[in-house]
Amino acid sequence: MKLRTLIFLLLLCSILPALTFAQKKEKNKTDKKEKGLLLQDFNPSDSSSVLRLPSLRFENINKVAYYYDAAKLAKIKRYRQDKQWDKLFISLYDYISHFGINNFLKHQDMELLWLLARVSEYVGHVTITKDVYTLIIKHYRGDLQKALLHYDSLTKFEKDLYVNIEHYYKLVQKRKAIDTLKPPENVLQNMGEAINSPLEDYGMTIGGNNDNIIYFTSQRLEKEGGIEGIEIGNEPKNENIYYSMRDTEGIWSPAKPFEGINTKYNEGSPCVSRDGKTLVFVRCHSPEGFGDCDLFISYKKEDGTWTPGENLGESINSYAWDSHPSFSLTEDTLYFASDRRGGFGGSDIYFSVKGKKGNWGKAQNIGPIINTQKSELSPYVHPKHNVLYFSSNGQLANFGSFDIFKSFQVDAYWIEPKNVGPLVNGPGNEFYFSTDSKSAWIYYAKSTLRNIEDLDLHSFPMPMEAKPNNTIRFSGKVVEPTTGEVFEGIVSVIDLSDGVEVAPKYLREDGTFEFELIDQKKYLLVIEGDNFFKIEEMFFVDGETEIWMSTSPPLM
Structure with missing residues (x-):
């Protein structure tokens, strides 16, 4: 037992570099004079690094639904009563690091997070304090005013004060x-009538390694290709996959339906592999489905047609809504959104890893750094960088309801997401971020504040805040x-x-x-x-x- 405790303390120390003022070692800075500016080098070990790993890693999230250890809780109680703050900090940190998803849903366990926030600040671990308050704001289901106010005070001189x-x-x-x-080029540019319809257009992707073809989801009243839409209200509304080609002058052709994939059921949210030969998409209300909407897969044949969609199975799909697929950088992992039971909130981001025999493994939750008590949707992994883009209404610093965020992957961990900024996000909703292979242009669905349900596809040069390497x-x-x-x-x-x-x-x-x-x-x-x-x-x-x-x- 003593050996295990020693190992944990060593691991804890390894992820707490320079967290207290007394321990922080300042690098000797070399000043340089350039064009009237006094330039100084940053300390590369500074805990405020852009690519800083999260303080809490939560390795247990997909191993146990709920973590409970009576002996450890008794120790936490004793240290608190005896005011042994350093020991209380270490014990709390250890216990909370083992949380499962259900711990974030229990009031008594969230109270431990509050206690860790206060104790870590008292003993001087400011970075951990900020990270814990961030988790509280994302997951606490009670009154958040106190946490918000204190987090604001801790980060007062770190916030991005964007110009409107x-x-x-x-x-x-x-x-x-x-x-x-x-x-600079214009931002917030609508893709126009060749792509967008009077109804909703969203859920798009670039055609693998071909930047001149896009696939996207559209709701259209007209019948296309002999396909009859399911009636919604009094209108036969199709929700199908469409595509458009860009010519040498940069003009997108009028959208056409994706023949061979669309049926009388609803199809959408296409995701194409980088070689352009594998398509993962969503089909809803189908007799082949396990729930409302399921992920299906199709392969491109030599003659250019596609195989009939095949359900990806119960390892990925559930009784509930499963949608918004995206391949990882190496294409051996599939990310998607689902509102199944057992998650953190309304809908969460999950992932499935492909096995050696080509089968997709059991879906796993991506964890509490990305997912919140509200909803996370439309994950998209950049084709050349380990950067995850997604839409959320539960992260910090939203400009509207749903905004697009990005998270860098560092040492196999997704770090604290950042809003991609006001040149992409606005007071309405933003979903389904995608980019071309050179990260020059972005594509995504955006609504206006006036009509937050009516989504149109937008595209324009990628602003700095959305770049995958800034x-x-x-x-x-x-x-x-x-x-x-x-x-x-x-x-x-x-x-x-x-x-x-x-x-x-x-x-x-x-x-x-x-x-x-x-x-x-x-x-x-x-x-x-x-x-x-x-x-x-x-x-x-x-x-x-x-x-x-x-x-x-x-x-x-």
């Missing part, structure tokens, strides 16, 4: 006056040189190499700002405010960097 979209467009117009800067932290502070006073202002960053836009942000209350950029690239930094001259500087990102900038007051 109307102000963004005004900035775009102003930039047209800058001779050296090509104005993992370098670029941070800075703007101050008045003599008094140290900070001012209100807006910070814009433009990728000069590709003309990629970075969503502008307001300076924080302490004068700081922060962006996540792509390494080894040249950027233009523009900072403007009412109380100082506009600052424009070009800079080159070479590893994580912070800058300190001095303002000059405007001439009277």
Whole structure:
């Protein structure tokens, strides 16, 4: 028993680098002067790294439904009564790390999370404190006001203060006056009538390794290809898979139904392998299904036609709704969404791993870092990077109801998701993110605030926040040189190499700002405010960097 305890303590120490101020070892920073900017290198062991692993890993999630250990709980109670805070922290951390899904649904177990948040903050583990409050906000089913307020105070000078979209467009117009800067491409662009119909269009994917074909889901009243739609209300509404081809001038052809796959039942959410020969899709209300909607698979034949859809079986499909498939980077894992019992909330993201004989294994829940007590939908794994995109209404920092988030995979763990920003998400709903093979263009379904149910497909050049490789932290502070006073202002960053836009942000209350950029690239930094001259500087990102900038007051 003592050996097991020692091993756990060693493991715990290995994932708590520099968490207390007394333990944190500062790297000797080498200052560099470049074009009036004071550049400093970041400490690579800083716990605030963009690709930081989550503090709690939850290895038990798919092994036990509910974790309970009376002896460990008694020890936690004793340490709390005796005010042995360091031991209480370690015991709580150990116990909560073993949680199953049902622990997140039990009030008494969520109270342990609250206790860990308070104790970890008291003993100086600030990073763990933030992570635990994040979990509480995602999963606690009681009054969250206290957790939200305290989390806000802990992250006050870390938040992204994005400029609203109307102000963004005004900035775009102003930039047209800058001779050296090509104005950024438009964002939030609808794909037009060739693709979108008067009803809902969504659930799209790029055609494997062919960026010039898209497959997507559409509800259309007309009968296509002799297929009769199931009546919804008084109208025969088809929910089928359609496709469109892009010509050499970049024009998408009028959408056509996917012959051989569509039936009188509802089909949608296509997912195509990178060689273009395997299709996984969803069929609903079919007699071959186990539930409302199931995942089916089809293979492309030599003559270009497709085999009849075959149900992927009970290892993946359930009695409930199963949909939104996406292959992993190596295509040996299939991600999808399901609202089956036993999850964290309304619908969760699951995955199935293909065995050596080609059979798909039992579906597993992706865990509490990605899934919340609300709903997670439309997972999409980038074709070249271990980055998961998905839609959620339960993550932190939503702009509307459902927003698109992304999570990087580090050492086989999905890390804390980040909102892909206001140049993609808005006050309505966003789902079904997808991208071409070069990460140049994004495709996704978006609704307006006026009609949040009516989805249209949108496509435009990928903003920086949605990129799969913007993992370098670029941070800075703007101050008045003599008094140290900070001012209100807006910070814009433009990728000069590709003309990629970075969503502008307001300076924080302490004068700081922060962006996540792509390494080894040249950027233009523009900072403007009412109380100082506009600052424009070009800079080159070479590893994580912070800058300190001095303002000059405007001439009277």
